[in-house]
Amino acid sequence: MIASGIVETDSPEEFIEEIEKSQDVLPRKIDANPKNVEKGLAKLVLTLIELIRKLLEKQAMRRVEAGSLSEDEIERVGETLIKLENKMNELKQIFGLKDEELNLNLGPLGELM
Amino acid sequence: MKLYLYGIINSSDQIKESIYGLEGSGVYNIPLCDIGAVVSEISQPIRGVTKGAVLEHEAVVEKLMENFTILPVRFQTIIDGRDNLLSMMQSYYKDFKDNLERLHNKLEFGIKVIWPADKVKENIIKALKKGGQRMPESDSSVSKRFIKEKFEKYEIDKEFEAKADRFIKVMDIFFSKFAAEKKLGKLKTENLLLDAVYLVEKDRQNDFREAFEHIKNAHTGLKYLFSGPWPPYNFVVLSKKSGLLRDSEQADLFDKVTQCQTLVGADSI
Numbered sequence: 001m002i003a004s005g006i007v008e009t010d011s012p013e014e015f016i017e018e019i020e021k022s023q024d025v026l027p028r029k030i031d032a033n034p035k036n037v038e039k040g041l042a043k044l045v046l047t048l049i050e051l052i053r054k055l056l057e058k059q060a061m062r063r064v065e066a067g068s069l070s071e072d073e074i075e076r077v078g079e080t081l082i083k084l085e086n087k088m089n090e091l092k093q094i095f096g097l098k099d100e101e102l103n104l105n106l107g108p109l110g111e112l113m
Numbered sequence: 114m115k116l117y118l119y120g121i122i123n124s125s126d127q128i129k130e131s132i133y134g135l136e137g138s139g140v141y142n143i144p145l146c147d148i149g150a151v152v153s154e155i156s157q158p159i160r161g162v163t164k165g166a167v168l169e170h171e172a173v174v175e176k177l178m179e180n181f182t183i184l185p186v187r188f189q190t191i192i193d194g195r196d197n198l199l200s201m202m203q204s205y206y207k208d209f210k211d212n213l214e215r216l217h218n219k220l221e222f223g224i225k226v227i228w229p230a231d232k233v234k235e236n237i238i239k240a241l242k243k244g245g246q247r248m249p250e251s252d253s254s255v256s257k258r259f260i261k262e263k264f265e266k267y268e269i270d271k272e273f274e275a276k277a278d279r280f281i282k283v284m285d286i287f288f289s290k291f292a293a294e295k296k297l298g299k300l301k302t303e304n305l306l307l308d309a310v311y312l313v314e315k316d317r318q319n320d321f322r323e324a325f326e327h328i329k330n331a332h333t334g335l336k337y338l339f340s341g342p343w344p345p346y347n348f349v350v351l352s353k354k355s356g357l358l359r360d361s362e363q364a365d366l367f368d369k370v371t372q373c374q375t376l377v378g379a380d381s382i
Contacts, residue, residue, distance in 0.1 A: 005175060009338035014227055014304075022301035022308070061267040064260060078256025081263070 042095040046088070047102045053084050116143075116152040116198055118190045119173045120344070122181040123213040125149050130180075134173045135159070135166060143195060145202040148209055151177055152198070159189055174344045182217045184209060185344040208351045216348060218315045219293055222341035223308075224325060228280065229334070230273075230303035237272045241265075274300070281307050284328050291321040296347055306335070310347045318342060 009015055060077045063069050069077065092098070117135050125144030132140040134153035142149035151173070159166060167188055174185045192198045202209065253261070277300050288311055289295060298308035313321045322339075329337050 005171070005341055005343045007338065007340040009225075009336070011227065011336040011338075014336060015225060015338045018227060018302050018305040019225075022305055057263065058267070060260070061264055064264050065267075074260055075254060075256045078254075078258075078260040082256060082259050 039095055039097075042091075043097055043101060044104075046091055046095065046097060047104055049091075050088060050102045053088060056084070057081055114194055115155045115158075116192045116195065117155040118186050118192055118198070119151045119153070119170065120177060120186050121184040121202070121209050121213070122149050122151055122177060123147075123183075123217070124181055128177075130176070132173055132176050135169050140173055143198060145199055146206065148202070148206070148213065150198055150202055151183075152192075155191060158191065162188065178220075178344050182213050183344050184212050184216065184349045185346050205351065212349050212351075216312070216345045219312050219345060219348075220315055220318060220342035221345045221347060222311050222313055222318070222321060222339070223343070224284075224288065224311065224340075225305065225309070225338040226280075226284070226307040227304050227336040228277075228306040233276060234269060234273060237269050237276070241268055241272070277306055280332075284332075285309070287324050287328055288321065291317045291324055294348055312345055312348045313342075 060069075060081065063077075064074065092102075117138075119134065119140065122142065124142070125147050126142065126149075128140060128142050128151070134140045136153070136155055138153035138155065140151055140153045142151050153173075170188050174183060177183045192201065281297060281299055284307065285295070285297060288309070292311040292313050294312040296310050300306060301308050311321065318341075325337070325339050
């Protein structure tokens with residue numbers, strides 16, 4: 001018996017590539033087994049920190065856009081964001097994690113970031 | 114005995130046709146009240162996902178779709194024995210009934226659209242440059258340069274998302290005319306502009322298809338993938354209460370189900 005639903009496209013390779021890419025960036029669960037529990041936990045914690053860092057950054061950009069930050073405030077926000085980004089890069093390096101690994105699939109809600 | 118589950122159907126009747134599923138086992142219906150769980154027996158756990166096994170599963174579900182309303186279940190759903198299966202069906206009976214009614218005579222179609230993300234971004238950057246700098250260049254300390262770079266990226270990303278929203282809205286307005294329900298996935302990757310599934314009435318599937326052709330011809334710079342008709346994999350909705358019924362609700366439902374079983378003679382099967 002053969003499935004009869006059809007798939008039509010002029011660019012099958014491109015769609016395969018994009019679908020695979022979209023699945024690669026969405027790990028369904030944190031891989032925490034006895035052998036790599038430390039990395040699994042670090043991944044979870046760093047994912048949450050990265051989410052907060054990105055929210056802070058976005059909020060800062062919104063304020064820059066609205067023109068509600070003084071020159072001094074822009075200076076301070078910039079310095080804070082640089083330090084945060086550097087610290088995150090350091091932690092990612094320590095635990096051998098890449099940017100694209102810091103995400104979580106929330107099922108029907110989609111991806112965290 | 115392990116049972117491989119293909120789906121829940123809106124019938125308690127035995128399947129008249131000979132359908133063979135995984136491991137070549139005969140497919141049959143285990144009724145509960147006025148619905149049924151379509152299964153085949155399986156001797157060993159399925160190891161890994163193979164193309165052949167997935168297609169066998171899908172073929173059974175599609176065959177059932179010809180004659181029944183079906184709630185397809187995920188590939189590799191195996192239940193340990195008939196009692197566990199019936200218990201699961203009792204817990205979810207109301208959900209199954211609601212879904213079977215909602216999805217009656219409806220099919221799922223998938224539409225994916227790729228756009229040239231690099232080109233789109235290039236055009237956005239050009240337009241933003243034309244519009245002029247929104248942050249002063251002077252007095253560029255490291256912190257301010259950092260904020261400036263981040264702000265430029267923020268503006269590009271924002272416009273990129275807004276453009277995606279506009280494209281999707283135009284297409285979706287057209288498709289939605291012929292669909293009962295939809296689920297839209299936006300920019301799952303930078304290039305994958307739209308990854309959508311639409312639930313379409315059986316007698317409107319040709320209209321839906323025509324709508325797709327119209328959009329495809331109207332926006333030639335994009336790449337399209339059309340798929341279906343499929344069983345409504347993405348539209349089965351189980352309520353949060355399922356399986357967590359209070360004792361009184363469970364007892365009430367159990368009474369109703371027992372009555373139904375007696376009426377349809379399910380106990381004797």
